[in-house]
Amino acid sequence: MAIQRMDNVAIVVNDLDAAVAFFTELGMELEGKGEIEGPFADQTVGLDGVRTDIAMMRTPDGHSKLELTKYHAPVAIGAEPPQPPPNTVGLHRVMFAVDDIHDSIARLRPHGAELLGEVANYENVYLLCYLRGPSGIIVGLAEQTG
Structure with missing residues (x-):
């Protein structure tokens, strides 16, 4: 079985409203916002007590999406400066x-x-x-x- 599509890329942010404003200014559209918590969230993410707010942003053509996620619990780690340089292992850009x-x-x-x-x-x-x-x-x- 092959994949159908890439659905979205999730990015953890420390200020959801600022991130939504940034990507809206870039030209993305806010598809919706919501709160995510409960056993399914814990099971999916592999953390206990997950409570997040998310905003789903989509490109104008509707083919690409970003899920912007603000963790309330457990608290996000590594969200403070200094920010890693572009050659850091992991999601690049x-x-x-x-x-x-x-x-x-x-x-x-x-x-x-x-x-x-x-x-x-x-x-x-x-x-x-x-x-x-x-x-x-x-x-x-x-x-x-x-």
Whole structure:
């Protein structure tokens, strides 16, 4: 049996409203919010006493989703600075294709976005950059130019 699709990527955040605002500004749509707790959550995650708030965000085309998760119990670990660099083992970053990379950066800066390097030109085909968003999330942006 083969997989049907990739359903979503979950990201643990320390400020759910800030993360929703950030990804909404990027162009994602809030699909819904909810509280998750109970035996099924404990069994699924492998932790006892899970209590979270989640926000499900989707791309405008409806094909990709982010589940933003704020843990109330057990308390999330590693959510404080310093933030790990992009070469840390584990989930590296989430990359989005955008129409205008410079406009996207300008709109995300008021939401705490900081460039990790600078906007790079890859062979006159893409403009690329990494930025750090809420809760230290590394977001990649790519604008096709050629």
